[in-house]
Amino acid sequence: MTTSHLPGDPGRPLAEPVDAPPTDAPPLPETTLAELRELAGRYPQPRSALLPMLHLVQSVQGCVTSEGIGACADLLGLSAAEVSGVATFYTMYKRRPMGTHHVGVCTNTLCAVMGGDEIFQRLCAHLDVGNDETSADGAISLEHIECNAACDYAPVMTVNWELFDGQTPDSAIEVVDRLRRGEPVQATRGATITSWREAERVLAGFEDGLVDEGPAAGEATLAGLRIAAERGWQAPPFPDADRTPTAEPVEAPSTGSGTGTETDPRGAAAQADTARAQSETEVAESPADVEGGGSDD
Numbered sequence: 365m366t367t368s369h370l371p372g373d374p375g376r377p378l379a380e381p382v383d384a385p386p387t388d389a390p391p392l393p394e395t396t397l398a399e400l401r402e403l404a405g406r407y408p409q410p411r412s413a414l415l416p417m418l419h420l421v422q423s424v425q426g427c428v429t430s431e432g433i434g435a436c437a438d439l440l441g442l443s444a445a446e447v448s449g450v451a452t453f454y455t456m457y458k459r460r461p462m463g464t465h466h467v468g469v470c471t472n473t474l475c476a477v478m479g480g481d482e483i484f485q486r487l488c489a490h491l492d493v494g495n496d497e498t499s500a501d502g503a504i505s506l507e508h509i510e511c512n513a514a515c516d517y518a519p520v521m522t523v524n525w526e527l528f529d530g531q532t533p534d535s536a537i538e539v540v541d542r543l544r545r546g547e548p549v550q551a552t553r554g555a556t557i558t559s560w561r562e563a564e565r566v567l568a569g570f571e572d573g574l575v576d577e578g579p580a581a582g583e584a585t586l587a588g589l590r591i592a593a594e595r596g597w598q599a600p601p602f603p604d605a606d607r608t609p610t611a612e613p614v615e616a617p618s619t620g621s622g623t624g625t626e627t628d629p630r631g632a633a634a635q636a637d638t639a640r641a642q643s644e645t646e647v648a649e650s651p652a653d654v655e656g657g658g659s660d661d
């Protein structure tokens with residue numbers, strides 16, 4: 365596969381230009397459309413379901429297709445441009461079909477200096493791909509990713525968003541080779557690896573029953589808690605702990621004129637939140653809004 369590189373940086377190939385979304389993906393089945401409607405019904409404001417709905421589309425079609433964008437837009441009463449804007453903003457949404465597995469290598473600062481850059485370069489060479497490309501056998505899509513908030517285990521890699529801690533170039537290659545051979549692979553702090561599409565279905569909100577499989581936290585994460593418990597350490601009280609948004613007298617929100625006399629800006633924020641929650645609850649109680657995907661502005 366031909367790749368280009370950053371000037372003066374032969375080790376980090378650039379991805380080819382983004383292809384147009386594929387048009388040959390199988391159409392979304394009725395079962396998926398029903399699940400998209402189910403997701404929209406889980407939220408007081410149906411449009412809040414857009415992110416999980418896009419994950420569900422990916423789990424079925426392998427990426428966010430034009431058909432998927434249209435389906436989400438129709439169900440939520442949004443324009444295709446609004447849905448497309450979301451799908452192209454977040455890097456977890458893919459506009460090209462993904463391989464069986466997504467492998468992410470953290471090349472943010474700490475992981476990079478701890479070996480993440482070398483891992484990424486070795487995987488590029490081993491798989492003969494550049495960033496955001498898929499190996500010729502369709503098994504692995506490789507992407508360099510930003511900090512996973514797992515810096516205490518740097519350098520880290522993800523497979524279908526499950527964490528693999530303290531990797532080396534050799535261990536990373538072993539993981540991808542096992543995945544390509546279809547052998548079982550266990551995340552360092554997570555479940556046995558399934559596939560990117562199955563992981564996307566979980567992200568959409570449909571559990572696979574594996575949430576409690578594998579270790580959840582590692583020693584490096586728990587070390588501080590353990591030492592604090594052994595030595596009886598406690599966090600100092602928050603200096604402003606006795607001041608809460610409701611500690612100062614604030615009148616109840618007005619139901620019509622909006623002429624409340626609130627003077628504390630934190631109290632005003634609390635009132636705004638309360639009013640919004642009440643509004644969303646009222647919308648949720650209207651079946652037409654949930655099922656029909658009416659405007660929620």
Ligand code: FES
Pocket residue numbers: 470471472473474475476510511512513514515518519520
């Ligand atoms: S820099 Fe890699 S997990 Fe934070």
